[in-house]
Amino acid sequence: MSDWRSLPQPMLDALAAGWCHDPFAVLGPHRVSGGRVVRVFRPDAEAVDLLDRHGARVGPMRRVHDGGVFVAELPPSVRSYRLKIVHPDGSWSVVEDPYRFPSTLGELDLYLIREGAHEDLYRKLGAQPATLKGMRGTVFSVWAPNARRVSVVGNFNGWDGRRNIMRLHPGNGVWEIFLPGVGEGEPYKFEMLGPDGRLLPLKTDPMGQRFEPPPGNAALTWRSRYRWHDEEWMRERHGQTGLHQPMSVYEVHAGSWRRHEDGSWLGWREMAEALVRYVRKMGFTHVELLPVTEHPFDGSWGYQPTGMYAPTRRFGDPDDFRYLVDRLHRAGIGVLVDWVPAHFPRDEFALARFDGTALYEHEDPRRGEHADWGTLIYNFGRSEVINFLAASALYWIREFHIDGLRVDAVASMLYLDYSRKDGEWLPNIHGSNENLEAVAFLKELNIAIHRVGGTAHAEESTAWPGVSRPVEMNGLGFTYKWNMGWMNDTLAYMREEPVHRKYHHDKMTFGMVYAFDENFVLPLSHDEVVHGKGSLLGKMPGDDWQRFANLRAYYGFMFGHPGKKLLFMGGEFAQWREWDHDRALDWELLDQPRHAGVQRCVRDLNHLYRDVPALHQRDFEAGGFEWLDWNDRDASVFSWLRWDTEGGFVICVSNFTPVIRRDYRLGVPVAGDYRVLFNSDGADYGGSGVENAALISSESRGVLGREDSIVVTLPPLATVYLARVADRHEAGDSNAKQQ
Template sequence: MNQIISKDAIESIIGTDNHDPFSILGAHIAELKGKKCVAVRAFLPDAVKVEIIDISNGQAFAANKLHDAGFFEAVIVDRKEIFAYRLKSHYANGASAEFYDSYAFTPSIGETDQYLFNEGNHHELYEKMGAHIRYMDYFEDKLGGISFCVWAPNARRVSVIGDFNCWDGRRHVMRSLGNSGVWEIFVPGLTVGQNYKFEVKTKEGHLLEKIDPFAFYAEVRPKTASKIYDIAGYDWQDKDWMQSRPHRDWKREPVSFYECHLGSFMRNLEEGNRFMTYRELAPLIADYVKKVGYTHIELMPITEHPLDMSWGYQVTGYFAPTSRFGSPKDFMYFVDYMHQQGIGVLLDWVPAHFPKDAHGLAKFDGTALYEHADPRQGEHRDWSTLIFNFGRNEVKNFLISSALFWMEKYHIDGLRVDAVASMLYLDYSRKDGEWIPNRYGGRENIEAIEFLKYLNSICQIKHPGTMNVAEESTAWPGVSKPCSEDGLGFTFKWNMGWMNDTLSYFQKDPVYRKYHHNNLTFPLIYAFHENFVYVLSHDEVVHGKGNLINKMPGDFWQKFANMRLLFCMMWAMPGKKLLFQGSDFGQ
């Protein structure tokens, strides 16, 4: 029996501790007794016999089983060059399977892509990372399959697991690419619709099952796997809207937002109170929005998230519309339909923090990768979530590419950026001793500020005519000023102060309002400091606060009269407007 591979090399594969299994598995030029030959190696657990099939002539070469765990090697002495082959695996029950070898292909992500990612400037990162349909060169052919790429620089080993390999982390171990921290493998023959995750082996030897941070689609909760999906091929019909968008100046045009939560807008009571789908909701929402006269809808987070009971602000899938309401192409239809009706679509986007769910971004490779290691920087006590490390190039690139992805692939017209105040201040909702000053000794989060400026600048460069809106509750100066004027570069800023002062005034009995007119006049003092959106948002109905109509004093008729007065005054203010669903008719 001819054997070239060393015992140590075999053990590194069997123990799945080799960061570059391609250096051992697959076909390699070798030397046996001073003569050139070809060695083909495969690790196929459960196989009792393996053959190497020459595609050109069907000749079969038997491989020797060098380890009971399923390590095979065929030393082909009459071949001097690597040739096109398939593996044929035989099993104890008499079954067999013939397939292409994943370890016969070159990397699907190039060095330039890796460099731009590590530098933080790969704006189309979603085209490379994650799971993608590829057609890879294989001698004279192009073979279809799925390439998988994931960033886990501190992992000992990363495998892709899924329906296609019995969720066995030994079968498709990925290779690490240089010092980029990126792991990659191409699996020929895979198709869309299959579920997958990444199995990450930490430095301590623990195994973690993680969803794909760049996944386009996910299983319906409570299941958590990512799904292989092809987002190409949707036939968009919003040409007129998209051609006119770069020429729109929303600061000078009438804008009113309808803040909408798809999960509670309407349910299908006849089918067990199930969620409506994107396609079902599109005409219902569009008809109402057009009837009332809104110009845009602002969707509360439709990015994938674990809990139905939440608003969606604890995001696990930054590139995936939630599968609760349908497929990614169903959501494309939703946006397309709105545009055809002349309605703009904004998304609530959450770059400030992410949840601690074990299958998500938290401790992705066993270390604080996307978040800060120190809880004084990396944890939101109020929400029990983790804070992105904006000082890390790859993390910034992940978020920037997410923002651009929605505008490019889903024709989204802008983002409402959530919890901006928590990003700007290192001491946000923290007591003395619970936060770390910046390098100048201050409380400003310099890295987050730079991130927000870059986000707003690149969105305008790549997608002119879109708008980014800040939910920012403090007096930070220049939130909606251009970056060239040392502002943050947002198009608009929510006027949270006006909302609080005005509701405080209107909740009082008219007898006492004369002592509180300052609540109405004070917002006018700073009305032109920013490009404001005057909001009566979901924030005023959460956590048991009750709906707007019940905040008004008086009897049934007086409550509605006060609401009408509130809306009249709101619409007379110098800025854009936003109402949460149901508020406009006193729900």
């Protein structure tokens, strides 16, 4: 027969040059007049033999193009075939022909991808282990609608982009191919011709689930084999937002929390053992990890990710990260991760101009670029892009059992003029500055996160209304919002010398004006101890004694204030220096009594906060808070009540001067005996040890509208909690500290 001559020379030339747009229409088995033929492109072959499924030789294939195109007749008796490749050095290998395998994407998958509604996108695109027609291998799929040609390349094909050109699904721009025999651990990338026919830089898989170490940036084929042991935790968390539960978050950068003696990183599994022990001892309820998504530059701390579906390879493989989460859960500790959907870096191997066009970003820099950060902004108006992001969020919650996502830089998503001058931004269809597409995305995202049992935490610094209100109440739907205003105001107050604080008194009280507008987290985060801002201890005024006393008093104020708590690592033992991502925390400071004292202070605050319902149960209810005296400016004293749902209460008092205030009278809501639950000036914490009596009895003497009052001694630069003795069961005896 003469079918091999029926392919026109331009088609043969295109195959050999790697310009073929639709290789499945040419290569593999095809019916022709008079029978069937098999066409193969193997530029690495000296000769190719056609074998049947048992390995018997059917016959030689005829070379019809010097570039490596071979053709053979497929006899009617041969239903399946293999290829024997004879290499120029005389060696040979038997391989499967990827062009004889069908697509693995069904009509529903293709429809959902086109509509941007495929929640299981990570199970369809990327590199998926599969078995087709009894053959094990990997299905590679990628969205690149404007590319003229897409190939998967790797060691398995000599990184030759002509060898495995993928099948295009023209309705949605997805390219796909099954490569039999490609197993786990294989590095791969995508080679593309852009819409103008030019060869693009090799692209990393946006859906890659594991990456090779630097200097490479290829994704690796991967299959998880991890068996979880946190069933009880996952069962109990379902449908729970934690609004009425204690939440004290320990914020951790995995690369600098602890290191080996030689300065190398701990792996995820090593970190798990040490972190579980430490967090349990300290009493934190949650660990929040700075972004664990893959990123090329250590100095970005993960906030410029290039792998939204991959735990960074710096500390182990994805199952090692699963082990960390599992161990934390089994110890009763929740896990949050920072997640970055606002922007992505310009690295040419990643998403930037992915298929030769502005695919994930906006074409117009007035919508598509963050000048401050040198990054690109996702196009939230494109359904496939928001599907990519939303599926990433669900991936972390479902596949890694993450309990909540802290969404970074929400303000930059909400405002079209964020950090832009006039003329540098484009208004929305109504002529205003709200990014309506991003708002719609965030609402749908948060609905999906809550539906699968996760929580969403907004790092949002503006007055946008209803950030943590349900979508059905016209909110954005986040579970919590970081209270950046509280953080800035209170730290500004604490920087003042005590003698001047009476002139800045409102900075400590202003937060209560809006405290219940949102479900707030009070963050003392990594952002406050970098870029020349110094450490928390370094912000405190006075001599060394006063610095430590100020910090302990401030922590007491924070834990008594409505809102969930977050503290960045190192703050719990008063690290002196600013955080450096390139080195471990200064754990040796714990050999010094004052640093160890601050650590004990934070530990006891955590346990007290967890054990006493009044300190956490009504964080987001106005009825859970009541001022005793908000206006004692001259003394720089603040006093207030925290109430639980059963009528129990705790009195919180902060004295932000180094003066001992004896015979200080406080109104109380109920007559009776009171005792100290916590005193940040305790000798065990490194304080001066100024004490009150074991029992403090009330008197029938009115103060600020209250009929009864108690007289206490306020230690210098200290926060004190008191509780009525009748409320002993709420007082957390095991953690009470009276010094």
